[in-house]
Each structure stands twice: as C-alpha cells, then as structure tokens.
Amino acid sequence: MLNSRTPSVKDVAAAAGVSLGTVSNVMNRPEVVSARTRERVERAMAELGFVRNESARQLRAGTSRTLAYVMLDGTNPFFHDVAQGIELAAEDADLSLFICNSNSRAEREEAHLDRLLQQRVQGILITPVNSEAPYLYDLTRRGVPLVIVDRRRDDESCCSVAVDDVHGGRVAIEHLAEQGHRRVAFIGGPESIGQVRERLQGSREVWAELGLPADDLVYLPTEALTVAEGRSAGERLAGLPARRRPTAAFCANDLLALGLLQQSIGAGLRVPDDLAIVGFDDIEFAAAAAVPLSSVRQPRQELGRAAAQLVLDEATNPDHEHQQLFFTPELVARASSRAR
Amino acid sequence: MLNSRTPSVKDVAAAAGVSLGTVSNVMNRPEVVSARTRERVERAMAELGFVRNESARQLRAGTSRTLAYVMLDGTNPFFHDVAQGIELAAEDADLSLFICNSNSRAEREEAHLDRLLQQRVQGILITPVNSEAPYLYDLTRRGVPLVIVDRRRDDESCCSVAVDDVHGGRVAIEHLAEQGHRRVAFIGGPESIGQVRERLQGSREVWAELGLPADDLVYLPTEALTVAEGRSAGERLAGLPARRRPTAAFCANDLLALGLLQQSIGAGLRVPDDLAIVGFDDIEFAAAAAVPLSSVRQPRQELGRAAAQLVLDEATNPDHEHQQLFFTPELVARASSRAR
DNA sequence: CTACGTTTGTGAAACATTTCAACCCACGAC
DNA sequence: GTCGTGGGTTGAAATGTTTCACAAACGTAG
Known part of the structure; x- marks a missing residue:
C-alpha cells in the first residue's frame, strides 16, 4: 500500500509511456504537447499521486518561487496587516511567502536572512531593526532584491516603502x-x-x-x-x-x-x-x-502590496531602478x- | 565587482585546495576533518562569500529543514501566538517555519498544502477549516507528519493538540x-x-x-x-x-x-x-x-510548542504513536x- | 513523389550538493 | 622491516528536475 518512495517524473513518464522531457513539458509548457498525450500524462500523475519536487525544480531552473518578509515585531498587528498585503501580491504572482519574525532582535534577524539566502528566495522584504545594518548592505551587494518596509535609508541604495x-x-x-x-x-x-x-x-x-x-x-x-x-x-x-x-x-x-x-x-x-x-x-x-x-x-495592506511589487520588479525587470515610495498617512x- | 555566479562548493574547494567532499564535510561533519584544513576551508568560504544552496542540499539529502503552520485566521492574534510557540520550538530544533494563512477558506488551505507538499516540508501543523477534509487524510496517507492544532478529529488518525x-x-x-x-x-x-x-x-x-x-x-x-x-x-x-x-x-x-x-x-x-x-x-x-x-x-504558546514537538517526533521517531494532547483552560x- | 515546414516528442547534460567506498599515509606494535 | 590501524581525504555516483538540440512524424505545396 504505502509506496516507499514518492513517485518522480521518471515514474510518471514510464506509467504514461512517454519520455521524461514530455512530462516536464506537460507541467511547464503544456501548449507544446498534444492534447492526447497531455491527458495521458495527467492521468498518470493523478494515479501515482505525483507531486513535483520543488528543490529539484529550483536547483535546475535556478529560480525560486518564494518571497520572504522579515517582520519586526510579531506582537504588533500592524506588521501582520503589512504581511497580509504582501501575501496578496505574492499570490497574484503565484509565489509563496515566507514570513519570519525578528522580534526586534538583530541577531534573529541576521539568522533569518542567512536562512533565506540559503533558500535562494526571489526577494526579501524587511522591516529591519536597523536599516543601516551592514548585513543588509551585503544583501544588495549579493544582488538579492531587497525592499525596506516602513523604514527608510538615507542613501537610496535600495527600494523602500514608507509613510511620511x-x-x-x-x-x-x-x-x-x-x-x-x-x-x-x-x-x-x-x-x-x-x-x-x-x-x-x-x-x-x-x-x-x-x-x-x-x-x-x-x-x-x-x-x-x-x-x-x-x-x-x-x-x-x-x-x-x-x-x-x-x-x-x-x-x-x-x-x-x-x-x-x-x-x-x-x-x-x-x-x-x-x-x-x-x-x-x-x-x-x-x-x-x-x-x-x-x-x-x-x-497597512497597501504598504505591503506596494513593497511586494517593488521587489518583484527588482527581481524580474533588468532595468529596475530603486524607488522610495511614500504614502501620506491621514x-x-x-x-x-x-x-x- | 559583481561576480556573476554565486560561488559553489566547487569554487570553495578550488580556493582552499581541497576536494568537494572535504568542503561538504566541513559543513556537515566538522569533526572528521583536521583543524588545519577546516580552517583553510572556512577562510575560503568567507572570502568567496559562499552560501550553501539549500535546494541542492535538500535534493540530495532528501530531508528538508522546514516546518509549516497553516493558520486559520490571520486577523485573530490567537493564531499568531500559537505560531510564535511553534517558531520557538522550531528554532530549538534548528528548523525554519513557514507560516501560511488560509483565511478560513478551504481552497486557500488546499493550495497552501499543495505548495508545502512540493517543498517537501518536514511536517505540517494546521488549524484547518474542516478537520475531516479529504485532502488532510491524503497527507497522512502520503506519510507527511501532520498535527492538527486547536481542533480535533473523531478518529485518532493523526496527532492533535487542543484545549478542552x-x-x-x-x-x-x-x-x-x-x-x-x-x-x-x-x-x-x-x-x-x-x-x-x-x-x-x-x-x-x-x-x-x-x-x-x-x-x-x-x-x-x-x-x-x-x-x-x-x-x-x-x-x-x-x-x-x-x-x-x-x-x-x-x-x-x-x-x-x-x-x-x-x-x-x-x-x-x-x-x-x-x-x-x-x-x-x-x-x-x-x-x-x-x-x-x-x-x-x-x-497559546504552549499549544504551538507542544504541537511542534509532536510533529517532530512523528518526523524523526520511527515508532511514533499518534497522540491527542489536551490542555485544560482556566x-x-x-x-x-x-x-x- | 520530393522537399520542406510544423508539430511532437526524445535523451542527455546540467544544476549544487551529500554520501560512501576506497585510498593514502603516518605511526606504533611486533 | 612488515603489518595492521585509523584518521584524513578523495572521486564518483546519485538526487529529481529543466532545458535544448535534435529526431521523428506528418502534412502540404510544387
């Protein structure tokens, strides 16, 4: 009953009587495969209970499907509302959102960033303990799309979204x-x-x-x-x-x-x-x-949404320019x- | 200045004049490598700004370093407190925590679970919209460690943590x-x-x-x-x-x-x-x-912490038994x- | 009937890591 | 001297995808 290993594309290919590449095409470019085979592959997937392995996908494709938000203080609902805004934008772009909480401690913040770097997230949104922290500059140097939320930096070395x-x-x-x-x-x-x-x-x-x-x-x-x-x-x-x-x-x-x-x-x-x-x-x-x-x-939500859009732009648009977005509170x- | 590619173990190995395997050992079993070489490798890592690629690690090692919590309602601080408890336990076990929010919508919940399955998270904690939903049973059938938080199931087909x-x-x-x-x-x-x-x-x-x-x-x-x-x-x-x-x-x-x-x-x-x-x-x-x-x-925090411990037990202990934990509210x- | 363009499908390489059997070498025991 | 012994290191295989150059099949125009 319990199939020791979870099935891979290879198993699906075998079951459907097609090649690896075709299965991959069904997932990533369904338009290039004929309706008949596509259907056959899809049935095989369903029968085997195939679930794509995201690590392998990401490793090969080089691009991850997640954004991350490092919030400053989990006990303040304000930040959850911002996160909610980010989440909505992420959902639209078909991305997952990783939410971390630094609890206002720089060391936790740095640990989280380290993890996120290892995961190769597409971009990082953060309400930092200190927006001038050297490890934040490191991120930019590394080319990780970064947006500072609800804070600002004096120089304009990265995007930020804040309120006046x-x-x-x-x-x-x-x-x-x-x-x-x-x-x-x-x-x-x-x-x-x-x-x-x-x-x-x-x-x-x-x-x-x-x-x-x-x-x-x-x-x-x-x-x-x-x-x-x-x-x-x-x-x-x-x-x-x-x-x-x-x-x-x-x-x-x-x-x-x-x-x-x-x-x-x-x-x-x-x-x-x-x-x-x-x-x-x-x-x-x-x-x-x-x-x-x-x-x-x-x-609050707008703040998050706008920040997410900026980070996505930085991640995908080759001639992205850093922006300092300002909202006027009322x-x-x-x-x-x-x-x- | 900006090194197109981010350095890999191979680059580190070359820089330190050792083999791939040794670099890996430095990261995973530092005790087997001599102090001298270890130090050499570590210096090379620092100089190159090496960051381990988690996808590749996970792909090969087969084991992920993240837990996930799917909460029911992001606007209710209660769930954030539970999440905080989980986070603490995860931190102790050196794991990352993925926090999702279903907003009480079964369809969002299912979408999140699908994503998490693709990520091959180590275990899933969830406060479900409906604890009898068929896709939750699927998880267990798949062998994904699952703990239901703040809800219960009539049969005892998975762990749960709740209050009387x-x-x-x-x-x-x-x-x-x-x-x-x-x-x-x-x-x-x-x-x-x-x-x-x-x-x-x-x-x-x-x-x-x-x-x-x-x-x-x-x-x-x-x-x-x-x-x-x-x-x-x-x-x-x-x-x-x-x-x-x-x-x-x-x-x-x-x-x-x-x-x-x-x-x-x-x-x-x-x-x-x-x-x-x-x-x-x-x-x-x-x-x-x-x-x-x-x-x-x-x-609240205790609830989360206990749930995290259960999911970890299920994930690591071969003769784990499902438990229904009960707290008495006062x-x-x-x-x-x-x-x- | 041929040549050619299109549509489908294939197979192997590549991605960055871990793991493991094998190997090397120095050292002490005999 | 020789033989283990064991710590340190190596190299290659393996993980599950995607990508891409190429092959096959199939119409269709000439």
Whole structure:
C-alpha cells in the first residue's frame, strides 16, 4: 500500500509511456504537447499521486518561487496587516511567502536572512531593526532584491516603502490643537527608532507654527512601543501636577495608545473629556477599543502590496531602478479625541 | 565587482585546495576533518562569500529543514501566538517555519498544502477549516507528519493538540453563575465550528447542573468570530425586552467579546454592572481592553510548542504513536465580570 | 513523389550538493 | 622491516528536475 518512495517524473513518464522531457513539458509548457498525450500524462500523475519536487525544480531552473518578509515585531498587528498585503501580491504572482519574525532582535534577524539566502528566495522584504545594518548592505551587494518596509535609508541604495511620518505627526497634533488642546503630551520611544523621531519632529514643527510654547508639548519617552509601556506612561502622566498635566496625548503607535487608554479609564479619567488620545497606525483594534481610538492611519495592506511589487520588479525587470515610495498617512478621528 | 555566479562548493574547494567532499564535510561533519584544513576551508568560504544552496542540499539529502503552520485566521492574534510557540520550538530544533494563512477558506488551505507538499516540508501543523477534509487524510496517507492544532478529529488518525472546550465553557458559565447572574447569553457561531459547539455544550451542561432553567441561558448565534459580529450581537442583545435581557454574556472568543464590550459601552451600559462579559482565548488585547476582559485562557504558546514537538517526533521517531494532547483552560477573571 | 515546414516528442547534460567506498599515509606494535 | 590501524581525504555516483538540440512524424505545396 504505502509506496516507499514518492513517485518522480521518471515514474510518471514510464506509467504514461512517454519520455521524461514530455512530462516536464506537460507541467511547464503544456501548449507544446498534444492534447492526447497531455491527458495521458495527467492521468498518470493523478494515479501515482505525483507531486513535483520543488528543490529539484529550483536547483535546475535556478529560480525560486518564494518571497520572504522579515517582520519586526510579531506582537504588533500592524506588521501582520503589512504581511497580509504582501501575501496578496505574492499570490497574484503565484509565489509563496515566507514570513519570519525578528522580534526586534538583530541577531534573529541576521539568522533569518542567512536562512533565506540559503533558500535562494526571489526577494526579501524587511522591516529591519536597523536599516543601516551592514548585513543588509551585503544583501544588495549579493544582488538579492531587497525592499525596506516602513523604514527608510538615507542613501537610496535600495527600494523602500514608507509613510511620511513627519506629516503623520503634524496632522495628529494639528487635530488636537484644533480641538482646543493647549498642553499636549507626545508619548513614544526609544528615540533610536526613526519613526518615533520623525513623528515627534512633525509634532514639534506644527506646534511651533501654531505659535504655541514649546514647553507645552511635553515629551514623555518610553522604552518600547507596547501596551505595557503605554500604561506606565499613563501613570507618569497622572503623576504630573495638575497645572503641568496635558489634556491630550499623541502616542507614537496604537499599542501605546491602547495602554494609555486603559490605564486612564481605570484611573477614573474620562476620555476624551479629561484626556484626549490619538494613536498611530490605526490597527484593527484601535476602532474596537472601548472608546474608539483616533489614530493616524497607515495604509497597512497597501504598504505591503506596494513593497511586494517593488521587489518583484527588482527581481524580474533588468532595468529596475530603486524607488522610495511614500504614502501620506491621514488622521482618522474617533471618539477618543473628539469634541470636548 | 559583481561576480556573476554565486560561488559553489566547487569554487570553495578550488580556493582552499581541497576536494568537494572535504568542503561538504566541513559543513556537515566538522569533526572528521583536521583543524588545519577546516580552517583553510572556512577562510575560503568567507572570502568567496559562499552560501550553501539549500535546494541542492535538500535534493540530495532528501530531508528538508522546514516546518509549516497553516493558520486559520490571520486577523485573530490567537493564531499568531500559537505560531510564535511553534517558531520557538522550531528554532530549538534548528528548523525554519513557514507560516501560511488560509483565511478560513478551504481552497486557500488546499493550495497552501499543495505548495508545502512540493517543498517537501518536514511536517505540517494546521488549524484547518474542516478537520475531516479529504485532502488532510491524503497527507497522512502520503506519510507527511501532520498535527492538527486547536481542533480535533473523531478518529485518532493523526496527532492533535487542543484545549478542552467543554470544560472551558463550564468554567465560564460557572463563574458567571457564581457572580449571581441568573440570565446569561452565549454568543458565538457558526455552529459548524466544533469549538463553538463544545463551548456551548459545556455551558449548557453546567447550567443544568446548577438547576437553572434552560431558557435562561440564551443562545445568540453569530456568523463569525469577529469584532464586528460581537458589536452586532450587542445590538441584538440591547434589543431584547428588559425582562428577557441577560445580565451577562459569555462569548465564544475574545474578538466577539471585545466587539460586544465596545458596543455596550458605546450604548451607555456599564460593564460589568449592567452587563458582565467573559471571552475565550485570553489574547493579549483582552487584558488591555478599557474594561479588562475576563477570559478563558488557552495556553497559546504552549499549544504551538507542544504541537511542534509532536510533529517532530512523528518526523524523526520511527515508532511514533499518534497522540491527542489536551490542555485544560482556566478562567482569568478580570474587571469585565467581577463583583456586581 | 520530393522537399520542406510544423508539430511532437526524445535523451542527455546540467544544476549544487551529500554520501560512501576506497585510498593514502603516518605511526606504533611486533 | 612488515603489518595492521585509523584518521584524513578523495572521486564518483546519485538526487529529481529543466532545458535544448535534435529526431521523428506528418502534412502540404510544387
């Protein structure tokens, strides 16, 4: 019953009474083989339960059928949405997607990249721990199509897809100012993350343009962009003397905002009346929060899809040129920041 | 500068002045080659930037270095936590993990499985759309190590790892009854999902044992286990005549519960005073909800880790026996259901 | 009936690795 | 000296595909 070995093209060829090459043609160029033989071969395949060996295919053909995405933080739904966008594009191109998670650790990231190199994936999409890491430059030197997602590089040595974070910071603060807030907290960190810096920069820019005193935009640094850090920021916020306490907070991402929201409500504050909150990313759960969260929306799936298209272009188009794609995020105002 | 071809073992061998076989030995059985030559070969590898071709390795060696997990629903963080557990186990065994997402569509699932078969992955973990699907039985017939995660099969024709859902239903309802609730809603669906059926069954069992009238455990069916469905269930709940309206709800998963929570608060209900809520899964966001959500905790990472161990056993241990692993979920009581 | 073009099918080479039997060589025991 | 012994290394076969130059078969126009 159990056929020790899984059947190969050779077995199929024998069963169908044709040559190896013909079986291969049936799989790869069905138009060159006559309907009659094609059918015979297909029947043989079905009967034997033939499954093409991808390693052999790839070895000989030299081209793999997979893309890979190395995401930064598996606990943040944002990245899964990006991955979903990539997956859709990959599906269209009839490719598989390998999803890895570096968990913000450079060493894991490097290990994953090493594996992917061994697999000879067609292209790599990555939201890196550090977009200037030398091993990333190695990839490009090796000629591996590479797209940096949701980050950027100063030089333009590879494609990237990102969102205008400075602008994102601007619209968030603008909105809060419009709602009448005159003392606002910026919550986020560590500053080593480019995103955080730029969102903060945008916030400060527009704050200054509105002629508001710099001191009244309070920077509350955090250790990471997590729910727990959001809660702890909330505690620090509550600890400020009433006079100094902001009436609104702009968080560098939604996880922070969700943590802050929870802590605030738990502490008996009314949101948005006592504290207005705006997040960043607009993850699914932002809208589902008890007080639906205002957030600066990133086109998450679009980001992924666009990145996949760039990497495919680099992989297949001989005169590909690196591009830096930019999306403009927009504010989605919900209950957590509206009307005082 | 750019060396057209990526170097192969042959190139390394030439550069180091040894034979092919020796280079291979350096990679696979370093102990049999003398320290001197090993070092020479390693230097040559580094200089040439050699990267082993995994396809060729796999083709010849016959064994792949990857596991795969086909998850049911990428929008539910629960599955990502399971995946994380698998990933950890895979990392320990020095394997890569391929993560796929069927999005609850049998056709996508089958397409993914086909791909994985072609890749000759070492084993497949899956949370299937339907655990009795014929193509799943095909896998076993083919001899592919297979573990069903978070589902079960009636016959014991493959390994599975799941949670005792009947028990989960029991503890949730027991808890609510203890808090004094005498009219409770069970929210979940569709009934085609085994989980939903069993959680409901457990609920009914314990309700009857407590001597409460069957009619007072109100079953509110939903189309899916999503936040949106939770919201809509909330609306239906609010529409019930006050006399018939439950004072507590047990949701078949946390997404539903989160949706219900949001809708209820938005409608001006106080949780848990007007409506107590218990979810299922205990995803990260459950604790982070504005009113921290009580939930029946599944050991998510543990589930994944255990499943990975089973699949590895099946893959490597010649006298492997199929096992049905069971975890007992436990209630995590938080503010959404405590003390009226 | 021949020459020629088209359509189908063939067979061997190539891909990059692992594996294994065989070989070489130095060294110690006798 | 000779004979094992065993560590170190080699070379060739094998893995399952794809590709490509070529052959065979078959019409068809002249």
